[in-house]
Amino acid sequence: MARDVFALVDCNSFYASCEKVFNPHLADKPVGILSNNDGIIVALSPELKKLGIKRGDAAFKIDKQFIRKNGIYLFSSNYTLYGDMSNRVMQTLHDFTPDIEIYSIDEAFLSLKGFKHLNLTKYGRQIKRTVYRHTGLPVSVGIGPTKTLAKVANRFAKKHPFIEGVFDIIDHPDKDKILRWMEVEHIWGVGRQYAKMLRRNGIENAFQLTQAPNKWVQNKMTIVGLRMVKELRGISCINLEEDIPPKKEIVSSKSFGTSVTELLDLQEATAEYCLRAVEKLREENQVASQITIFISTNRFKNEPQYANYASARLPLPSAYSPDFLHAAATIMKKIYRPGYNYKKSGVMISDIIHQSKAPLDFFQPCYLDDKRKVIMDCMDEINEKMGNHRLTYAASGIKKPWQMKRQALTPSYTTSWQHIPVVKAI
DNA sequence: TCTGGGGTCCTAGGACCC
């Protein structure tokens, strides 16, 4: 059997790079992208990183003076734009191999198993050039015999400018040196807790981790950790997942732009999240029978705290929005306590199955059989054609005092005719 | 004034059954 070969293609500072594509004057400027509610920094251009700002920093804590002095640009996140740019990148990658796993909005694993006769580094460079030509986005390419080592190679490429964005660890003469360079916290599968634990035990880099006994690793990090360590040793354990597995749960939750105190506001905000969640459920042709609602106050504030959640089951699996809206409002009434400033609520839909597997009931019509599905299909179609949520339920409110803040949103250049960039003749 | 959102997997422990 031929040995596996993986390439990890990863967009550099993806969100920030997307903004730069449509604002060329930002090319060498420090750019940051904010989370919902313009709360924290979620993506940074290299120039912004150099100024000492980190992912996760609260936007309001960054000194205004500092922003002005360094010419920093901060934007609200524009997921419509990023989603569309992501599709374009993935389309391009598909031209290089049919075996591709879209791992996240800005990353894909490619299987290059049948390509060993090629110079893989050269091929990687070709991928990088082509993606740039098609989308204007810079990517890094890491190549390795396992997914985990492709990740290592990718990081190595990113951190060493002289490599020019493409690194193949397979034929590197001194792999141990690369693994020694890789600190444990940056290994794929090692998070904050495991990194601390490993360092406590004298393991500081990937090479040292490969030397740890299997038993010890499994004991401390479960079989998931053991799999990762084997991958670092060059034994491929994590396969390419080409088809996207159906979701097992769907969560929609958001902090409010301004905190709310009234039950009705909470119900309306949650109804909106609920509608989004059920919409996603329908997109995958699934039905669900369990709904969970959760609410909480602002944990950063020095004021009375409260958090609670509760679930309900639907009599039959459904994807009909009102079934869920009704359950959500009832649960909310149960968990709501007056006298608190609520900052966040959310909906989780679980017990999900494909609609074709939904059980039938002798006494009541199921979702697929009656008008409910027709109504939902119709609504989804109109919303897709006319723009998001042109058609909605009054349950999600009219005034929406809780709506999130997005004060520095850029246009949806590629998905909206109103926002399409204009080329002017001079 | 202002601190994100959406997922998955594994394990331990309790409930329940025979």
Place this chain on the structure above:
DNA sequence: TCTGGGGTCCTAGGACCC
């Protein structure tokens, strides 16, 4: 005084990812 054992299912919590 003596107080089973094993299997399965479910849930909560903890870890990770982007």
